[in-house]
Amino acid sequence: MGATEVDVLKGVDLKIESGEFVSIMGPSGSGKSTLMNLIGCLDRPTGGSYVLSGTRVDEMDEEALAKVRNRNIGFVFQTFNLLPRESATENVELPLLYSGVREPRALAVEALKEVGLGHRLDHRPNELSGGERQRVAIARAIVLRPPIILGDEPTGNLDSRTGAEIMAILKDLNAKGTTLVIVTHDQAIAAHSERVITIKDGVITSRVD
Amino acid sequence: MLFWQVIKVAWRGILANKLRTSLTMLGIIIGVAAIIAMLSLGEGAKKQVMESISRFGTNQLKVRPGAARLGHVRTGSVENLTMDDAEAIEKEVPGIRSISPSAGSMGQVKYANRNATSLITGTTPLFMEINNFPVAEGRFFDETDIKLMKRVAAIGTTVKKDLFEDGPAIGEEIKIEGQTFTVIGIMSTKGQTSWFDPDDQVFIPVSTYMRRLYNQDFLNDINIQVENYEDIPDVKKGIERVLRARHRIPEGVESDFSIRDFSEMIATMQKTSQTFSILLSGIAAVSLLVGGIGVMNIMLVSVTERTREIGIRMAVGARRRDILRQFLIEALVITVSGGLIGIALGVGLGASISFFGDWETVITPSSIALGFFFSVLIGLIFGIYPARKASLLDPIEALRYE
Numbered sequence: 001m002g003a004t005e006v007d008v009l010k011g012v013d014l015k016i017e018s019g020e021f022v023s024i025m026g027p028s029g030s031g032k033s034t035l036m037n038l039i040g041c042l043d044r045p046t047g048g049s050y051v052l053s054g055t056r057v058d059e060m061d062e063e064a065l066a067k068v069r070n071r072n073i074g075f076v077f078q079t080f081n082l083l084p085r086e087s088a089t090e091n092v093e094l095p096l097l098y099s100g101v102r103e104p105r106a107l108a109v110e111a112l113k114e115v116g117l118g119h120r121l122d123h124r125p126n127e128l129s130g131g132e133r134q135r136v137a138i139a140r141a142i143v144l145r146p147p148i149i150l151g152d153e154p155t156g157n158l159d160s161r162t163g164a165e166i167m168a169i170l171k172d173l174n175a176k177g178t179t180l181v182i183v184t185h186d187q188a189i190a191a192h193s194e195r196v197i198t199i200k201d202g203v204i205t206s207r208v209d
Numbered sequence: 210m211l212f213w214q215v216i217k218v219a220w221r222g223i224l225a226n227k228l229r230t231s232l233t234m235l236g237i238i239i240g241v242a243a244i245i246a247m248l249s250l251g252e253g254a255k256k257q258v259m260e261s262i263s264r265f266g267t268n269q270l271k272v273r274p275g276a277a278r279l280g281h282v283r284t285g286s287v288e289n290l291t292m293d294d295a296e297a298i299e300k301e302v303p304g305i306r307s308i309s310p311s312a313g314s315m316g317q318v319k320y321a322n323r324n325a326t327s328l329i330t331g332t333t334p335l336f337m338e339i340n341n342f343p344v345a346e347g348r349f350f351d352e353t354d355i356k357l358m359k360r361v362a363a364i365g366t367t368v369k370k371d372l373f374e375d376g377p378a379i380g381e382e383i384k385i386e387g388q389t390f391t392v393i394g395i396m397s398t399k400g401q402t403s404w405f406d407p408d409d410q411v412f413i414p415v416s417t418y419m420r421r422l423y424n425q426d427f428l429n430d431i432n433i434q435v436e437n438y439e440d441i442p443d444v445k446k447g448i449e450r451v452l453r454a455r456h457r458i459p460e461g462v463e464s465d466f467s468i469r470d471f472s473e474m475i476a477t478m479q480k481t482s483q484t485f486s487i488l489l490s491g492i493a494a495v496s497l498l499v500g501g502i503g504v505m506n507i508m509l510v511s512v513t514e515r516t517r518e519i520g521i522r523m524a525v526g527a528r529r530r531d532i533l534r535q536f537l538i539e540a541l542v543i544t545v546s547g548g549l550i551g552i553a554l555g556v557g558l559g560a561s562i563s564f565f566g567d568w569e570t571v572i573t574p575s576s577i578a579l580g581f582f583f584s585v586l587i588g589l590i591f592g593i594y595p596a597r598k599a600s601l602l603d604p605i606e607a608l609r610y611e
Contacts, residue, residue, distance in 0.1 A: 066527065
């Protein structure tokens with residue numbers, strides 16, 4: 001995993017090192033979601049460049065982008081974004097299906113045990129608490145062992161105690177070498193990170209290194 | 210994504226909305242069932258025609274009095290076909306192997322205290338050969354019987370059963386229209402056609418019929434067997450020429466007789482089954498079209514409902530073609546399941562048509578293959594647009610969709 005350099009929005013220049021834990025803060029409409037989508041390869045920049053592990057992402061076609069999302073990035077959303085009809089295991093299997101793994105179940109179960117959900121394998125999202133749902137989402141994000149985890153307000157829908165548990169899991173992943181980028185409103189969450197980037201009107205206004 | 214995994218996901222999507230999906234399938238089910246039933250009727254009609262041909266022989270012509278009318282309306286009272294006409298045809302028209310004039314009417318037949326009303330047919334020995342209708346027991350009358358106007362009769366198996374049940378019939382005396390006849394033969398069983406039972410007939414020499422029984426000069430028909438099937442058109446022309454001259458019919462006036470052959474009967478049968486087939490293929494086409502539109506509609510609803518799911522799948526690495534394939538296969542699973550149910554229904558429909566109706570139906574593997582093919586085709590045609598729409602969604606928009 002090499003350096004990650006992003007040149008986005010209004011001439012913003014950002015570089016995230018491998019293994020870092022970075023928080024991005026900013027008010028609504030500041031452009032932090034766009035930044036997030038660009039980092040997550042859900043969107044491509046209209047100008048400038050984005051280099052991920054030494055590869056120009058802005059020049060990739062959609063098929064290659066899908067592969068990057070599948071292999072290199074794990075998403076954790078505020079609203080969990082689990083498939084409601086599928087069990088916890090099947091939700092975690094999802095990235096494996098698109099990477100062509102033949103026996104996805106064993107890997108999915110392993111990831112769920114890692115986030116402490118070994119006893120909830122066959123439960124559907126509506127049978128799980130908010131914290132458990134977010135654990136399923138984290139298991140789904142890490143099942144293919146991507147080098148980057150992107151959290152979009154990962155604790156935004158959780159009470160503070162559960163939020164702290166989720167943050168502990170994410171920090172643990174970061175400690176094991178995964179690059180962690182989190183978008184948040186919450187100062188307390190941002191305080192966990194090594195570096196806080198504040199963005200306003202598409203411009204990075206402060207860096208706390 | 211592996212193929213069986215795609216199928217599994219598609220099945221899950223379908224099972225989540227059982228009622229909606231089964232209602233959507235209905236059009237496909239009816240359409241495919243109509244295709245199967247239509248083809249089984251067509252095949253059945255073809256088989257029936259072939260059987261009729263082998264039963265009656267293809268080289269047969271029938272001359273009847275009265276002009277040919279549409280819809281088989283034949284006036285029975287026309288009295289213009291005579292024994293002399295039959296002899297003239299035999300002498301003057303080439304290509305005829307054998308000819309047998311016959312006259313017939315319904316009459317009462319009695320034995321002891323039993324009686325029956327059957328068709329009394331006066332004819333000649335060649336009748337058996339021309340109609341492929343031999344005696345099974347005893348003998349038919351011969352030229353001597355005709356010359357001597359003997360009161361002898363060969364009876365059909367239905368008549369035999371009505372008058373004698375299982376008892377012996379040959380040598381017994383029966384009364385036909387009050388006159389005493391000796392039974393000399395029992396015909397083989399021909400089998401009932403839908404409009405007429407040829408076994409409910411009593412055959413007597415044509416001379417006896419005309420002179421002794423009814424005292425009439427006219428015939429009801431002249432049965433002719435031609436040498437070659439290909440000569441039928443020429444022989445028909447020849448008969449027409451001879452009879453028109455004998456009956457003094459001026460140029461441009463309709464003949465006062467008609468000549469029927471099997472090609473006509475086959476054409477009639479084929480036309481009837483064809484009418485039915487056109488009706489059924491109309492039903493099939495309309496219900497497949499409506500069914501297909503229903504599938505497209507339901508798939509569009511499904512794509513909208515599952516916009517977020519599509520966004521999630523794309524975020525975790527689904528390519529556009531993975532999404533396209535998922536929704537296309539879901540549409541195919543609907544139409545193919547509908548198609549399989551439709552095939553089963555069509556086979557059942559065919560079986561009940563031949564069970565309750567007079568139609569014979571034959572299910573061929575090719576008709577089942579065609580039904581299956583159409584259900585796949587409809588799935589592809591009407592599934593591609595919704596699937597494409599799903600695959601072209603913007604992942605960011607899709608993830609935000611509520």
